[in-house]
Amino acid sequence: MPMRCLVVDDEPLARERLRALLDEADLDEADEDVEVVAEAEGGKEAVSLIHDREPSVVFLDVQMPVLGGFDVVDLLPEPGQRPHIVFVTAYDEYAIQAFEARALDYLTKPVRLERLNKTLGRVQDALADDDAREQENLDDLRDSRQDQALKRLTVHVGRRLRVVPLEEVRWIEADEGFVFAHTEGGRYRTDFTLEELESRLPPTRFVRVHRSTIVNLDAAYELVPEPAGTATLRLQDGTEVKVARRRTGDVRSAIGG
Secondary structure: OOEEEEEEOOOHHHHHHHHHHHHHOOOOOOOOOEEEEEEEOOHHHHHHHHHHHOOOEEEEEOOOOOOOHHHHHHOOOOOOOOOEEEEEEOOHHHHHHHHHOOOOEEEEOOOOHHHHHHHHHHHHHHHHHHHHHHHHHHHHHHHHOOOOOOOEEEEEEOOEEEEEEHHHEEEEEEEOOEEEEEEOOEEEEEOOOHHHHHHHOOOOOEEEEEOOEEEEHHHEEEEEEOOOOOEEEEEOOOOEEEEOHHHHHHHHHHOOO
């Protein structure tokens, strides 16, 4: 995935030089490259482009007319909600202020390729941390939803995802490492595990009848006992589902028998 860069400087030659250096830059990951998604010649334009183009890093000149680099940062969200900032200036005196603004790095002009490569390495590390944090947040969100009852299922239909109301699901089976929902329209793969479905489907409507099968009780027609203590649950569409011996009592209770 390319590193999306915005170059902000009121001097055209400075922007041209930095863009040329970014084109020459050597990133640690072979499958990554640098993409300059836009240039801005002033702070006001920079703020607009940051919102429109969503760069991952902004190379931001400190001294610009009207709206300087630090003014731009003041108009942006807090770190974590904004691009990473690398200040670029001809003067060392702003270094402390730059890091107080929580910039990722600080480059002095004229920018040298070797120094720029070090900065890009820091950007790569920061972006990797961002990705890990985002994944952690997604995992937390997924975990927080584990106890929430499902109201519908999402299934795969070719390359599309289809939302299926629970009342249309007749039974669910695990088969060769995948989980499939059976409806009147056919058999469709879902990304849930059987254990997740058992814990999140309404227990008054769906019951686990076998280690590989869950049945919608609204689709059941009759329970047929077997001599060995097992049973067969026959559905209204004629499908016959095996009921494990240790689950027979639960199934009988669930259907009111």
